[in-house]
Amino acid sequence: MADTPDRPRSRSSSHVTLDDVARACGVSPITVSRALRGARNVAPELRARVQAAVDQLGYVPNVAARALASARSSHVAVLIPSLTNQLFVELLEAVQDALSPHGFQSLIGVTHYDPAQEEALLRSYLSQRPAGLLLAGFDRSAAARQMLEQSRAPCVYLMENSNEPGVHSVGFSQQDAGRAIVEHLLQGGRRRIAYAAGQLDPRVMMRLEGYREALRAAGCHDPALELLEPGPTSLALGGRQFEDLLARHPDVDAIFYCNDDLAQGGLLAALRTGVPVPQRVAIAGFNDLGGSDQMLPPLTTVRTPRREIGERAAAMLLALMRGETLVQRRVDLGFELMVRQSS
Known part of the structure; x- marks a missing residue:
């Protein structure tokens, strides 16, 4: 019929x-x-x-037909370094919640902190003519930057900020946050403060620079107390770093971990080896991940606004995709120091 x-x-x-x-x-x-x-x-x-x-x-x-007719699809390419890090999962959920009511879906790419992987993902996604892009940070290859420039697709950068003309970004100062938590440890009387890090992506290194600034200003920076490992962060790595630091430097009285999973591992190692926290050594983390407030003792850390970053970045990108001119290209959402019993 x-x-x-x-x-x-x-x-x-x-x-x-x-x-x-x-x-x-x-x-x-x-x-x-x-x-x-x-x-x-x-x-x-x-x-x-x-x-x-x-x-x-x-x-x-028919997304393919729409892309051919309009030169843009209804997809937004979102490139993040990792899906094993809770903070990026929360950010992605916020982005999707903000985009979907407006008819946009996310093309999610995971770069694994590898510029070559990011370059390959960008080449693939840009061939699909995305309506816009959301990218974590500013560290990428020259070829990737050239592809972005030539695509002319609206783009908003996440987690960091830039004052460069024409760049739209939503984030906070990683360096200021690193300096703030070290200043908190200094105010508590700590002087032999170590920095324990993994992954060593650009944001981790910005936190390191903030750590150095605070200790140099206090006259107690010691490069020997920087434990930097390129592998992924984990509870196991944090525990091993805790034991290594106390074995090599028995006078260490505080450890600033670059991420909460490492700090949680450090707290577990302290509990396992009978090292009292914070009496013998204070421990601080970064990002205020799930479970940090439930540790024994609860973990002092920096709360980062990853959901707010996702929401604001998606709103900014929606405005750009509508052809609007934004007066505020750089949005600094700040951070919050969560002082708990571990320090």
Whole structure:
């Protein structure tokens, strides 16, 4: 039986098209397209009617055709260094929550802190003409920077800030945060403060610079107390670093770990070996990851606004994709020092 305008066509006989949805709603195809993209000039009642027709008919947008017609897709490329780090998972959830009501979906790429992997991901995703990009940090290869420039796709950078003209960023100062937590340890009377780090990505090294600034200002910086390991961070690594530092430098009275998983491992090692925290050695972390406030003792750390970063960056990118000119290109969301019993 042939399809008629008032009868939904069988999914087995042919694909439901944008025209079918438009006929069902009594509007033009371009109005349906605008409603599905979340355009602000479409009334909420009409948007709801379009969505009801989409659900009834089982319409699935042809993303490839839309990209060819408009030179942009409904996808946003989001490149992050890791999915094993809780902070990036929270950031991704915030980005998706902000983008999906406007008809955009995330193309998620994991770079594993490898510029070559990021370059390959960018080449693949840019070939799909994404509507925009969200990228973690500013450290990337010259080839990747050239691809981004030539693509002309709107781009917002996450976790760090830049004053460079034309660059849009949402983050906070990693260096200031590192300095602040070390100053807290200094105010508590600690003088032999170690820095224990893994992964050694640019943000970890910025925290290291903040650590150095605070200790140099206090006249007690000792490069021998910097324990920097390139491998991934973990509870096991943090525990081993704790034992190594106390074995090599028995006078260490505080350890600033670059990430909370390392600091949690350090607290577990202290408990296992009978080293009292904070009486013998204070321990501080970074990022305020889940469980840090439940450690024994609860962990002093820096709370970073990763969900807020995801929300604000997505909002900024949506504005750029609409062609708006933003007065504020650089958003600094700051950080919060969480002082608990470990220090």
